[in-house]
Amino acid sequence: MSTPRRHTRVRTIATATVAALVTLALPGCTAASDEARARGPADSSTAPATTAARPAEAAPTPTPTPSPTYPLSTAPRTIPAVQEHVPARGPGWKPTPDARVVVAPDDTAALSDEAKLLAGELRIGYGESTAPRAGDVQLSLDAGAAGGPESYTLDVKDGRVRINGPDQAGVFYGTRTLKQAVKSGGSAPEGTVRDAPAKPQRGLNLDIARKYYSPDWIEDRLREMADLKLNQLGLHFSDDQAFRIQSDTHPEIVSTPHLTKAQVREINALASRLHITVVPEIDSPGHLGAVLRAHPDLQLRDTQGRAVKGAVDISNPASAKLVDELLREYIPLFPGRAWHLGADEYQALVYRDPQASFPQLARAAQQRYGPSARVQDLATGWLNDRAAVVRPSGKALKAWNDGFFAGGVTSAAKDIQVEYWTGKENGARPPLEYLREGRKLVNLNDEYLYYVLGEPNQFTYPTGKRIYEQWTPLVLRGTTPVPASYGPQILGGRLAVWSDLAGAQTQAQVAAGIQTPLAALSQKVWDARTPQLPWADFKALADRL
Numbered sequence: 101m102s103t104p105r106r107h108t109r110v111r112t113i114a115t116a117t118v119a120a121l122v123t124l125a126l127p128g129c130t131a132a133s134d135e136a137r138a139r140g141p142a143d144s145s146t147a148p149a150t151t152a153a154r155p156a157e158a159a160p161t162p163t164p165t166p167s168p169t170y171p172l173s174t175a176p177r178t179i180p181a182v183q184e185h186v187p188a189r190g191p192g193w194k195p196t197p198d199a200r201v202v203v204a205p206d207d208t209a210a211l212s213d214e215a216k217l218l219a220g221e222l223r224i225g226y227g228e229s230t231a232p233r234a235g236d237v238q239l240s241l242d243a244g245a246a247g248g249p250e251s252y253t254l255d256v257k258d259g260r261v262r263i264n265g266p267d268q269a270g271v272f273y274g275t276r277t278l279k280q281a282v283k284s285g286g287s288a289p290e291g292t293v294r295d296a297p298a299k300p301q302r303g304l305n306l307d308i309a310r311k312y313y314s315p316d317w318i319e320d321r322l323r324e325m326a327d328l329k330l331n332q333l334g335l336h337f338s339d340d341q342a343f344r345i346q347s348d349t350h351p352e353i354v355s356t357p358h359l360t361k362a363q364v365r366e367i368n369a370l371a372s373r374l375h376i377t378v379v380p381e382i383d384s385p386g387h388l389g390a391v392l393r394a395h396p397d398l399q400l401r402d403t404q405g406r407a408v409k410g411a412v413d414i415s416n417p418a419s420a421k422l423v424d425e426l427l428r429e430y431i432p433l434f435p436g437r438a439w440h441l442g443a444d445e446y447q448a449l450v451y452r453d454p455q456a457s458f459p460q461l462a463r464a465a466q467q468r469y470g471p472s473a474r475v476q477d478l479a480t481g482w483l484n485d486r487a488a489v490v491r492p493s494g495k496a497l498k499a500w501n502d503g504f505f506a507g508g509v510t511s512a513a514k515d516i517q518v519e520y521w522t523g524k525e526n527g528a529r530p531p532l533e534y535l536r537e538g539r540k541l542v543n544l545n546d547e548y549l550y551y552v553l554g555e556p557n558q559f560t561y562p563t564g565k566r567i568y569e570q571w572t573p574l575v576l577r578g579t580t581p582v583p584a585s586y587g588p589q590i591l592g593g594r595l596a597v598w599s600d601l602a603g604a605q606t607q608a609q610v611a612a613g614i615q616t617p618l619a620a621l622s623q624k625v626w627d628a629r630t631p632q633l634p635w636a637d638f639k640a641l642a643d644r645l
Contacts, residue, residue: 173289176281177641179619180329180626181633182295190290193256194282199235200225210268211239213373218275222282237261237278239271250331251296254278256288269375270296273329280327280645298628299573301542301592303332303376304618308359309339309390311553311599315363317607319370324615326374327645328622333371334440334594336381340389340410341602349429350422352394364433372435379498380434383442384423385414385482395422400448402457408447414482415464427489439495441516443483443503445525448475469509476505484513491515498542502528514539517591522546523577531576535586543573543593549621551614554601562595564616564642565635572624587628595621616642 173192175185201219203211205228218237219226232238238260245253245266252265252274263274277295281288304325306313322333337344342355345364359367371378389410392399398419400411412419431439448458454475455462465478487497497516502525504512518534521544534541543549548571552559573590574581582590595618597610605613619642623631631638 170290173291176277176289176293177284178277178280179638179642179645180623181631182277182293183627184294185289186292186294187289188257188291190257191259192287192289193235193237193259193261194287195222195224196235197224198233199237200227200229200233201237201239202227202229202232203239204228204230207239207241210241211271214268214272214275215239217373218279221279232260232262234259237263239275240264241268241271242266245270247294247296249300251294252277254288254293254295256290256292261288269331272326272375276327276329283645284641297329297626299590299592299625301332301594302622302625303330303334303592303594304614305334305336305544305594305596307336307339307597307599308344309337309599310341311602312342312344312357313607315359315367317611318367320611322367322371322374322376324618325376328619329626330618330622331375332377332379332438332592332594334379334381334596336383336440338382338390339387343390345430345433347426347429349425350391350394353391355390361433368433368435377436377438378434379436379438379440380430381440381442382423382426382430383440383444384486385412385419385479386410386444386446387442388412388423391422398422400458400461402451403459410445411447413460414478415460420482420485423486424489427486431490431493431495437495438498439490439493440498440519441483441486441490441503442500443479444500444521445502446479449479473509477508477510479503480505480508480510480512483516484510487513487516501531501534501541504529504534504539506533517542519544520576521550521596531582532586535582535589538589540589540591541576542591543576544596545571545576545578545593546596547578548575549593549595549617550598551595551610551617552598552600553610554604556600561613562617564618564620564639567617567620568623568631568635568638572628592625593621 170189170191172187172189174187175182201215201224203215208228216226240262242264243266245264247266247270249267250269250273252263252270254274254277255262261278263271263278265271265274273295277293278288304321306318325333343353344355344358346358346360347354368378387410392410392412398412398416400408400413402408448454448461451457458475461475461478465473465475468481469477483499483503490497498519499512499516501518501520502522504518506529518539518541520531520534520541522528523530531541548562548567550559551562555561570579572581573593574584574587576582576590595614597614616639623638633641
């Protein structure tokens with residue numbers, strides 16, 4: 101007899117519980133109840149009987165369901181830091197299984213590479229669409245957008261992300277910001293990022309002549325650079341120790357191991373997709389030891405018959421012929437819009453009296469430029485002649501600062517950018533002299549930005565902390581900045597890896613050693629302001645990213 105009573109009691113409790121839950125649920129703002137209220141009295145027959153039976157004036161006032169509240173967002177944590185973030189309230193954006201990176205059909209040809217790369221990195225879909233869905237990331241081009249080259253706007257709103265820029269590079273950098281924001285914080289914060297670089301040239305210089313680096317290693321550095329919004333890879337592939345790229349015109353000068361032209365094309369193709377320009381360098385008239393081993397007749401010798409290390413005899417027309425053949429061979433191999441002519445450390449000019457030590461050079465200088473010309477004028481003429489070979493390709497021209505001389509009867513062409521690396525070499529001039537001439541400079545200050553394997557000649561491996569806290573693009577020589585008024589003439593900077601003692605580090609050790617300095621450099625060439633993060637926080641962020 102007790103069992104039926106227990107069942108009856110259970111049913112009574114259950115009925116009461118359900119009734120109570122229904123009563124508690126009625127004030128809620130479900131889609132159905134909102135729709136019924138919107139239809140008004142004419143649709144009252146569809147309302148529940150308990151509601152319809154009540155007089156209209158007795159209808160309960162619905163309790164509003166509050167929207168979620170969010171604090172104002174903060175800027176995404178990225179390297180380099182974004183220039184501007186307009187905060188907003190909202191949940192931000194994070195990848196979901198249904199999310200896509202979408203591009204409008206009109207922008208597909210230009211942005212599909214950027215979109216597919218980001219989709220793969222975030223592990224979401226890719227599609228072409230003019231109508232993004234909730235959760236999507238939309239990439240778009242707008243040639244009229246404010247901000248200049250490489251700029252972008254990143255909007256996070258209503259569960260969507262839109263990245264827009266005036267050029268492909270800008271949109272690409274917006275995807276790097278989104279990728280880093282998700283990596284560092286789990287989501288991209290609500291609000292708007294407006295961002296653009298302070299300097300147009302930002303990158304890494306790599307000496308592959310004295311140490312061979314595999315194509316895979318180089319491509320890994322390109323990917324690392326791209327995430328840091330760096331856009332130049334200098335490739336120094338000819339020096340006294342080796343010549344590291346396959347040659348069809350002069351195969352006798354090529355060292356083993358070396359990069360094949362097919363490998364170089366793959367490196368250039370990846371760099372192009374990542375908006376990085378590969379800047380090749382065949383250094384001359386010095387640093388040509390590998391070439392001279394196969395062509396000893398071009399070797400420069402002093403009056404005592406002693407060979408001058410790495411130097412070709414620039415009075416011999418055959419020297420120019422060989423170098424120009426190499427330049428013409430490699431110009432089409434590198435489609436980027438810049439070329440490095442070298443011109444540093446021509447050892448004839450280290451002699452106390454170059455005219456007396458190299459009478460053949462002195463005679464050639466006077467024959468070309470007049471009786472007051474000196475050997476330095478012949479070296480300047482060499483630089484200008486090589487520039488004339490490359491200039492028709494439309495590439496921007498570069499040369500090391502110690503290849504520019506003062507007080508001669510001729511001077512280097514004004515369109516050659518000065519790659520300023522040293523104030524220590526014989527005859528090297530302070531940076532203000534170049535700036536006052538109106539020349540444009542790129543900063544490779546050997547005090548901060550030279551990573552020299554084995555640390556010879558009192559070099560020490562640069563640290564990210566020192567670059568981050570002390571260096572700016574204005575610090576061209578030593579530790580003293582030039583006046584800020586010259587800032588527009590300084591085009592940017594690169595960290596330089598030189599392989600003087602090639603066996604001192606493995607490829608993996610070099611990659612690890614330059615990681616933090618490269619991150620610090622990227623911050624200082626992207627944003628001219630004093631960094632907001634203390635070094636310890638920046639380093640922790642770099643490690644996390």
